[in-house]
Amino acid sequence: MKRLANWRLLFMFAVMSLLTGCGENYLSALKPAGEVAQIQYDLMKLSTAIMVGVIAVVTVIFIIVVFRFRRKSDDEMPKQVEGSHTLEILWTVIPILLLLVLAVPTVAATFKLADVSPMDKKDKNGKSEALVINVRSNLYWWEFEYPDEKIVTSQDLVVPTDEKVYFTLKASDVKHSFWIPAAGGKMDTNTDNINKFWLKFDSKSAEEAENVFYGKCAELCGPSHALMDFKVKTLPRAEFDRWVKDMQNVKKPAKPETATAQQGQEVFNKSCIGCHAVTPANTTPEKARVGPNLSNFGERERVAGILEHNKDNVKKWIKDPESYKPGNKMTGKYNLTDDEIDAVSEYLMGLKVQE
Known part of the structure; x- marks a missing residue:
């Protein structure tokens, strides 16, 4: 019975492992749909390759040692290897090199993704040259404000494709976290400070996802945390401009038809x-x-x-x-x-x- 229970646990673990790999284009961090997501995905692949390589090398060495240096009889003492400067240099230098291979692109990507300076560049009218969206998280919904366009909407975030979109993040009640898995992220929304970052949505990936991505809260914030979703509608720049104009032309609610x-x-x-x-x-x-x-x-x-x-x-x-x-x-x-x-x-x- 104990062996049967172990097999059941192994089967459940295998099924769960397979299911974690399932996902749609619009809701998977493993199917990048923008520049930020692609950078993060490349870093994940690099770190995974390094880890798998280290595991493979250690496993091979372990197997060689087990068979080559095993004691063949009670009277035999395997050869003792100690004080080898060559080995000591190898197992010191190799980890340093591996850390450098991982650290250099990680640090470069960190500085690139943290650069939000275009948000501060203003045109002659005092408006930001880049598209800036103020995100405010609430229990349990999202608000999106386009300050230069004078638009406020909720739950559905509308963005243009193939250009950087800059976000300012703030929470109105408790800590939340803004995350669009396919586009990149995530970043916390706090009540006492404003976080900033940028995303870029690839038009080809957006077309494959029918121009709709899903966003989520990634910080445990209460009983409905798992239900704090929002949708991202991606549009070509011309269509986005048309949406902005239509929103700006609405001065009062539509007249009821019935x-x-x-x-x-x-x-x-x-x-x-x-x-x-x-x-x-x-x-x-x-x-x-x-x-x-x-x-x-x-x-x-x-x-x-x-x-x-x-x-x-x-x-x-x-x-x-x-x-x-x-x-x-x-x-x-x-x-x-x-x-x-x-x-x-x-x-x-x-x-x-x-x-």
Whole structure:
């Protein structure tokens, strides 16, 4: 029975090892989709090759020693090798060389990835020459502010491909960590300081992933940590500029198209507007940033970052958010009837910037 239990453990370990290698292009650090991810992936391959090489050499030496220098009889004493300057030099120099082979590209990559100086370069209008996005993490959702473009959105990060995008990271409540596995990272978002870094999204890889990548919180932050996801939409520069223009042209929420949606807008303005903004401008009052900005809610990829984007799931989320994301800030704030929830859901699904 003991042997059977050991085989079961071995089988489970083998299955888990195989599953850790499974992943989609948009959610795997082993399938790089940008310059940062490629640099990090190359460093992983280099360190892995060095480690495997060391293990292989040590294993060969071990096998040779076991067979060549084993005691063949009780009266025989194997040859004792000690005080060899050649051996001492070898096992001192070789590790140093291996460390240098790993350290030089690692240090070079660290300085390259830490260079965010283009963020500080301004044009004649006082705007950053590079695209800068302010990321603010919350329990359990993400806000993305484009300061020069005067846009604030939530949960769906929109970025251009084939150019560096610079990020400033800050948390509004507890420590989180911003991570887009396929693009590179990760970096902490803290409440007491701002971290900065950059990413670059490869257009070819983005096309293979249908222009959608997944981001996650990589720092244990509470009961819904595993559900703190966001989506990254990648667009060619021309399409990104068009998206920016469309967002900037929205001065007020889209007019409801049905009577039910109009009723939902009225309920929303009485119950939800205090925490959720429905305009893209970064002049949104701070109190309206307690919850995600909903100006383009109808175009999102997911409801609450985790549910399929449809009206039924919107209704489920509004009615009982605690069952989907325990510990979220929305639980217990609203006491709406089923009819009011249905109306608000229809109103939210109609909030679109681009058709």
